[in-house]
Amino acid sequence: MKKISLMGATGSIGIQTLDILRSNPESFNLVAFSAGRNIGLARKIIEEFKPAFVSMQEKEDAEKLRSEYPGITFSYGEEGLSGTATHEQAEIVLNAVVGSVGLKPTLEAIKCGKTIALANKETLVTAGHLVMSAAKMKGVSLLPVDSEHSAIFQCLQGENDKNIERLIITASGGSFRDRTREELADVAVEDALNHPNWSMGAKITIDSATMMNKGLEVIEAHWLFSLPYEKISVLLHRESIIHSMVEFHDSSIIAQLGSPDMRVPIQYALTYPDRMPLESAKRLNLAEAGKLHFQEMDFERFRCLQLAYEAGREGGSAPTVLNAANEIAVAAFLDGRIRFLEIDDLVERALETHSLIKEPDLEAILETDKRTRQYVQSLLA
Numbered sequence: 468m469k470k471i472s473l474m475g476a477t478g479s480i481g482i483q484t485l486d487i488l489r490s491n492p493e494s495f496n497l498v499a500f501s502a503g504r505n506i507g508l509a510r511k512i513i514e515e516f517k518p519a520f521v522s523m524q525e526k527e528d529a530e531k532l533r534s535e536y537p538g539i540t541f542s543y544g545e546e547g548l549s550g551t552a553t554h555e556q557a558e559i560v561l562n563a564v565v566g567s568v569g570l571k572p573t574l575e576a577i578k579c580g581k582t583i584a585l586a587n588k589e590t591l592v593t594a595g596h597l598v599m600s601a602a603k604m605k606g607v608s609l610l611p612v613d614s615e616h617s618a619i620f621q622c623l624q625g626e627n628d629k630n631i632e633r634l635i636i637t638a639s640g641g642s643f644r645d646r647t648r649e650e651l652a653d654v655a656v657e658d659a660l661n662h663p664n665w666s667m668g669a670k671i672t673i674d675s676a677t678m679m680n681k682g683l684e685v686i687e688a689h690w691l692f693s694l695p696y697e698k699i700s701v702l703l704h705r706e707s708i709i710h711s712m713v714e715f716h717d718s719s720i721i722a723q724l725g726s727p728d729m730r731v732p733i734q735y736a737l738t739y740p741d742r743m744p745l746e747s748a749k750r751l752n753l754a755e756a757g758k759l760h761f762q763e764m765d766f767e768r769f770r771c772l773q774l775a776y777e778a779g780r781e782g783g784s785a786p787t788v789l790n791a792a793n794e795i796a797v798a799a800f801l802d803g804r805i806r807f808l809e810i811d812d813l814v815e816r817a818l819e820t821h822s823l824i825k826e827p828d829l830e831a832i833l834e835t836d837k838r839t840r841q842y843v844q845s846l847l848a
């Protein structure tokens with residue numbers, strides 16, 4: 468029986484994680500979870516899984532639930548996320564919150580020696596150097612949940628990392644993959660939210676449409692697999708059937724395939740190094756799947772991907788700025804305050820304005836994150 472703490476239980480990854488726990492009550496026990504503002508779903512999770520600890524984003528929600536469920540410990544805000552990440556009973560902490568708010572609790576969970584299953588890519592983008600060195604120092608496993616990184620992780624099982632020629636991260640192209648850059652000027656939010664292959668939270672779906680998602684994934688791969696950016700490439704693959712590949716020095720390429728279903732990488736992170744049946748997963752029938760398509764990336768069309776490579780190569784505080792500016796810009800687009808192409812403009816302006824800190828510690832990262840958010844907000848005002 469593995470004891471799980473789940474951050475972001477009410478989101479897309481959180482709900483799919485609960486589905487796995489629900490199907491395997493003999494293998495997993497949910498001891499703690501955090502939610503944002505969705506108190507209705509939080510109630511349902513409490514009643515079904517009976518955890519010992521629950522954190523809500525806001526104090527008023529935590530207090531309401533405390534009065535309804537006296538046997539459970541409730542917390543909220545930053546302290547609540549920290550409590551979820553470090554809960555004494557938890558063995559595995561699955562981080563499925565969205566945004567760099569996931570950074571501090573991840574570092575705290577590592578300090579407590581918890582195994583980390585990481586969906587929250589912004590954590591590694593914002594402060595990959597701090598997270599990786601903390602995990603190494605504590606001897607803690609950082610297991611990828613993001614589908615591409617799980618694919619690469621699976622391709623690398625039993626391999627020697629020194630034989631890697633390059634990683635090939637696949638990209639679906641997102642909601643607007645068949646449009647030119649000119650055709651993106653006036654796109655609607657609801658069209659941007661219509662991903663062709665995956666049903667995901669709003670922020671990552673917009674990131675996928677701008678291709679920032681792939682940029683964040685390139686930086687995430689740099690940290691997870693300890694490879695220079697020259698060895699990390701991106702390939703457009705519209706079907707999302709090959710979830711990513713590794714090319715080795717001898718020219719062999721190993722790929723991981725499957726129908727797009729996030730429960731597969733989530734479950735793999737929870738059962739690693741073992742696997743478990745996933746009865747309800749749609750089996751991939753390659754004869755029925757037909758042709759698979761591949762295309763080189765166009766870095767002018769997908770400007771955010773170029774910006775992410777540049778920020779990743781620059782290192783230091785540059786990826787922190789990239790991420791924070793993007794979080795604010797995407798939220799503004801979702802609120803109807805800016806147009807789609809302004810997302811990459813705002814990220815670019817934030818990167819141009821920022822004075823690089825070469826080796827930022829946690830305090831400098833948090834300060835950079837905060838200042839970047841303020842700067843981009845000031846451009847929106």
Ligand SMILES: NC(=O)C1=CN([C@@H]2O[C@H](COP(=O)(O)OP(=O)(O)OC[C@H]3O[C@@H](n4cnc5c(N)ncnc54)[C@H](OP(=O)(O)O)[C@@H]3O)[C@@H](O)[C@H]2O)C=CC1
Nearest residue numbers: 475477478479480503504505563564565586587588667668
């Ligand atoms: N969805 C997917 O298929 C994939 C997602 N990822 C990554 O996983 C992470 C989660 O994505 P996804 O599940 O789509 O996102 P969602 O937006 O669906 O869910 C986010 C979760 O975080 C909670 N949350 C948001 N802000 C806060 C906050 N300030 N404090 C506490 N909790 C908060 C939300 O609570 P509430 O809803 O209650 O307000 C919700 O539980 C992201 O980093 C994403 O990039 C990676 C690969 C695939």
Ligand SMILES: CC(=O)[C@@H](O)[C@H](O)COP(=O)(O)O
Nearest residue numbers: 613614638639640641675680
């Ligand atoms: C499911 C997952 O891991 C997402 O990150 C997905 O990869 C998004 O698809 P894109 O390839 O369109 O960014």
Ligand SMILES: [Mn+2]
Nearest residue numbers: 613614615684
């Ligand atoms: Mn992904």
